[in-house]
Amino acid sequence: MDRRTVFFLNGPTANFYGMDPSGVYGSESFPQIEARCRRHAQTCGVLLDFRQFNHEGVLIDWIQEATQTADGLIINGAGLTYTSIAILDSLLAFRKPIIEVHMSNIYKREPFRHHSFISKAASGTIAGLGPLGYEIAITAIARVLAEQPLK
Numbered sequence: 001m002d003r004r005t006v007f008f009l010n011g012p013t014a015n016f017y018g019m020d021p022s023g024v025y026g027s028e029s030f031p032q033i034e035a036r037c038r039r040h041a042q043t044c045g046v047l048l049d050f051r052q053f054n055h056e057g058v059l060i061d062w063i064q065e066a067t068q069t070a071d072g073l074i075i076n077g078a079g080l081t082y083t084s085i086a087i088l089d090s091l092l093a094f095r096k097p098i099i100e101v102h103m104s105n106i107y108k109r110e111p112f113r114h115h116s117f118i119s120k121a122a123s124g125t126i127a128g129l130g131p132l133g134y135e136i137a138i139t140a141i142a143r144v145l146a147e148q149p150l151k
Contacts, residue, residue: 008051011076102125126140
């Protein structure tokens with residue numbers, strides 16, 4: 001059985017998750033969340049390429065890389081969600097399933113967070129469920145990909 005490859009990209013400061021357990025992002029550290037996602041991806045039958053970077057250009061490079069090597073993409077653009085037309089343009093060129101995910105419910109936060117440029121390119125969005133939302137995003141993309149013929 002061929003396994004589908006999914007890039008899971010995380011934007012600026014996602015690597016700080018869990019450092020303020022009283023904060024909006026919960027108590028699990030980024031490495032714990034990554035390990036949780038990798039375990040879950042195995043149960044879903046997908047190969048997960050899990051990455052995080054704080055610079056917009058690197059995320060754009062990875063999206064462009066994904067156009068050649070990944071079957072689907074999950075993205076938490078973090079702060080770039082609300083500001084980056086360049087990430088949107090890269091995602092629009094991806095032309096494969098994209099799931100947008102956020103640890104917090106962006107619609108319960110500051111008004112500037114209520115508009116996501118990434119959503120215009122995403123097949124679906126999951127927000128507000130913390131690390132569980134990451135797992136749900138993996139499940140969703142695995143199911144979407146399973147319904148598509150292998151190329």
